[in-house]
Amino acid sequence: MSGEVKAIFEPKSVVLIGASDGGGRSVVSPAFFHSLVHNMLRFFKGKTHIVDLGGKLDGAIKNLNLVPKGRDLAVVVLPPKLVMKNWQKLLDRKVKAMVLVAGGFDRQQREELARGVTKRKVCVLGPNATAGAINPARGLCATLERGLMPSRGGIAVISQDGAVGTAILDRACFYGVGVSKFASTGDGIDVTEADLLEYLTRDKETKVICIYLESVRDGRKFLESIREAVKKKPVAVLKGNTERGEGKRDRIFAASLRQVGALQVGDVEEFLGVADALAKQPPMHGDRVAVVTNVGGPAVLVADAISREGLALARLSDKVVKKITGKYPDINIADWVDLGIGAKGDQYKFILEQVLSDSGVDGAVAVNELKLSFLEPEDVQAVAEAAKKSKGKPVVSVTMGGEDCTLVREALRGRDIPVYDSPQKAVRALGALRSYEKTRARVEK
Amino acid sequence: MFSVIGLVAVKKKVAEILNSLRKDGRRELMEFESKQVLAAWGVPVNRTELARDLSEAVKVAREVRYPIVLKITSPDIIHKSEAKGIKVGLSSELELRQSFGELIDNARAYKPDAKILGVTIQEYLPPAREVIVGALRDPSFGATVMFGLGGVWVEVLKDISFRLAPLSAEDAREMIQEIKGYPVLAGIRGAPQADVNALVDIIQTVGQLVHEFPEITEMDLNPIFAFDDGKGAVVADARIILGEIK
Numbered sequence: 001m002s003g004e005v006k007a008i009f010e011p012k013s014v015v016l017i018g019a020s021d022g023g024g025r026s027v028v029s030p031a032f033f034h035s036l037v038h039n040m041l042r043f044f045k046g047k048t049h050i051v052d053l054g055g056k057l058d059g060a061i062k063n064l065n066l067v068p069k070g071r072d073l074a075v076v077v078l079p080p081k082l083v084m085k086n087w088q089k090l091l092d093r094k095v096k097a098m099v100l101v102a103g104g105f106d107r108q109q110r111e112e113l114a115r116g117v118t119k120r121k122v123c124v125l126g127p128n129a130t131a132g133a134i135n136p137a138r139g140l141c142a143t144l145e146r147g148l149m150p151s152r153g154g155i156a157v158i159s160q161d162g163a164v165g166t167a168i169l170d171r172a173c174f175y176g177v178g179v180s181k182f183a184s185t186g187d188g189i190d191v192t193e194a195d196l197l198e199y200l201t202r203d204k205e206t207k208v209i210c211i212y213l214e215s216v217r218d219g220r221k222f223l224e225s226i227r228e229a230v231k232k233k234p235v236a237v238l239k240g241n242t243e244r245g246e247g248k249r250d251r252i253f254a255a256s257l258r259q260v261g262a263l264q265v266g267d268v269e270e271f272l273g274v275a276d277a278l279a280k281q282p283p284m285h286g287d288r289v290a291v292v293t294n295v296g297g298p299a300v301l302v303a304d305a306i307s308r309e310g311l312a313l314a315r316l317s318d319k320v321v322k323k324i325t326g327k328y329p330d331i332n333i334a335d336w337v338d339l340g341i342g343a344k345g346d347q348y349k350f351i352l353e354q355v356l357s358d359s360g361v362d363g364a365v366a367v368n369e370l371k372l373s374f375l376e377p378e379d380v381q382a383v384a385e386a387a388k389k390s391k392g393k394p395v396v397s398v399t400m401g402g403e404d405c406t407l408v409r410e411a412l413r414g415r416d417i418p419v420y421d422s423p424q425k426a427v428r429a430l431g432a433l434r435s436y437e438k439t440r441a442r443v444e445k
Numbered sequence: 446m447f448s449v450i451g452l453v454a455v456k457k458k459v460a461e462i463l464n465s466l467r468k469d470g471r472r473e474l475m476e477f478e479s480k481q482v483l484a485a486w487g488v489p490v491n492r493t494e495l496a497r498d499l500s501e502a503v504k505v506a507r508e509v510r511y512p513i514v515l516k517i518t519s520p521d522i523i524h525k526s527e528a529k530g531i532k533v534g535l536s537s538e539l540e541l542r543q544s545f546g547e548l549i550d551n552a553r554a555y556k557p558d559a560k561i562l563g564v565t566i567q568e569y570l571p572p573a574r575e576v577i578v579g580a581l582r583d584p585s586f587g588a589t590v591m592f593g594l595g596g597v598w599v600e601v602l603k604d605i606s607f608r609l610a611p612l613s614a615e616d617a618r619e620m621i622q623e624i625k626g627y628p629v630l631a632g633i634r635g636a637p638q639a640d641v642n643a644l645v646d647i648i649q650t651v652g653q654l655v656h657e658f659p660e661i662t663e664m665d666l667n668p669i670f671a672f673d674d675g676k677g678a679v680v681a682d683a684r685i686i687l688g689e690i691k
Binding site for chain 1: 619
């Protein structure tokens with residue numbers, strides 16, 4: 001990497017370069033340029049200079065030579081032919097960083113780009129960085145998808161593939177999961193996953209780093225950057241393009257991730273579910289999980305999942321049991337704490353707080369079923385309140401069922417409680433918090 | 446593993462062995478050569494001596510002491526058991542004299558044009574649980590170490606674990622515990638535990654070897670005899686392959 005990654009995510013000013021006529025027959029639709037114009041004007045907090053080489057866009061600069069020099073970031077949404085034709089002009093603008101959105105550069109073209117990068121010390125993301133770069137805190141939404149801007153949060157996402165990256169962002173928006181930074185690396189002629197990891201490790205907003213990759217470039221450097229990151233924050237990896245046969249190389253990849261303390265996930269759903277918990281909740285210091293529920297059946301499934309995940313059901317101390325039953329004599333405490341279908345927010349909060357204060361409890365799953373009970377979505381605020389006071393013990397919420405889960409998720413939007421729609425996912429999230437704690441202890445040695 | 450001064454000396458010695466083999470233009474080390482490299486690097490191997498003819502074999506066998514293992518030695522024969530080129534547990538000179546000719550004949554029948562250097566006389570190892578340690582170069586990550594139990598566990602069930610080299614003792618221990626067949630080593634039905642610490646040492650030492658010598662592209666220590674806890678582990682057969690000679 002030649003320049004500063006920082007300029008990609010934290011630009012004060014952006015030069016957006018496209019062609020409203022698409023630059024003739026090309027792989028980049030002019031509609032993408034218009035999306036980017038829209039995104040920059042709508043969200044960006046700094047200054048945007050728009051350059052339209054097609055000349056149709058009102059108020060846009062029509063000649064690259066008229067763009068002020070030394071801006072932080074250039075977002076280039078031109079087809080390969082036009083990028084190559086204007087490459088020297090682009091370099092002469094002396095921007096600190098560039099995002100090359102289009103793909104389809106041949107080897108010779110990529111080599112020419114790489115030469116320019118080395119010579120002029122500009123930091124380049126891409127080419128083929130089709131999903132661009134996003135930083136909600138700065139209002140930077142340099143992505144092709146119109147209006148795809150997640151809320152601010154702790155999850156950083158690096159994706160080699162643009163469409164997978166966009167799908168992850170779309171899910172994040174849909175579930176209200178906050179994002180700190182996003183970048184798609186594409187062909188990675190300059191900025192690699194390792195360079196981004198280095199930046200994100202230092203980034204204060206980022207609490208967890210998620211990486212989707214299909215091929216590994218410079219394997220040892222990649223692993224070393226993960227090892228360094230894991231000392232500060234968890235790293236989750238989803239690997240696509242796996243082997244179809246014996247899978248020896250995949251097994252070696254999995255082992256190497258384990259060695260440097262990264263968490264490997266199996267699909268996009270697990271990716272975001274686990275990341276949400278890692279961003280919002282503290283690591284879990286032991287295996288003992290308490291289950292607090294307002295209905296029986298779903299708690300059975302949670303208990304099953306706890307066992308499968310290699311965790312254990314917590315046993316409450318006599319002291320805590322007495323405290324709870326002293327105030328609420330009808331509460332049933334066995335493998336889990338059953339509040340009963342009449343439980344309301346204040347009762348819920350008191351009991352969850354007691355449970356979390358027990359030294360025999362390392363974390364908790366709160367089961368909030370609305371149907372067949374008198375729990376209202378607002379009562380679930382109690383979970384967020386109790387979790388806030390839990391002093392380093394993670395809490396996750398699960399509501400089975402579709403509509404109910406959406407209601408609970410809405411009630412808890414913006415709170416630091418991850419919400420899941422199945423026991424399996426909720427417990428998997430706690431498992432990730434547990435394994436990160438173990439990993440951290442290990443890599444710090 | 447080694448003191449700093451010790452490491453320098455050992456590295457020099459292994460480099461010398463590898464260089465002399467490269468001069469011959471060979472990429473595949475024979476068993477006794479592989480064991481020389483391993484022994485120099487501090488990996489426990491059973492005593493293995495080359496004997497070019499029968500009279501040398503008789504002499505060497507007296508030094509090694511009976512019972513012995515006899516193996517055919519040829520750069521052209523990799524799978525010695527396939528060539529019926531192994532005799533285990535010969536307990537007297539008489540048995541050695543009978544087996545020597547038989548082994549040579551078997552090798553000739555298996556591969557008529559094979560260049561036969563002679564046989565190796567090896568220290569006999571009592572029965573133990575057998576494991577495999579291997580090394581390879583992954584295209585993305587480089588030096589990688591493999592561990593598994595011998596026989597069907599590896600060949601049929603693919604019950605193996607991997608770690609990148611160099612690796613910590615904890616990595617090596619995890620590698621051993623990670624395989625499905627681990628209970629076999631931990632001890633089932635009242636059997637004592639195998640010497641897992643000795644295996645951890647071997648895995649780590651092998652990892653260090655492939656890390657230090659990029660010219661080693663593949664290694665196969667198969668089998669390694671893992672004795673009961675506290676009694677160590679010994680490499681009984683080994684194969685090292687070097688990379689393209691530049």
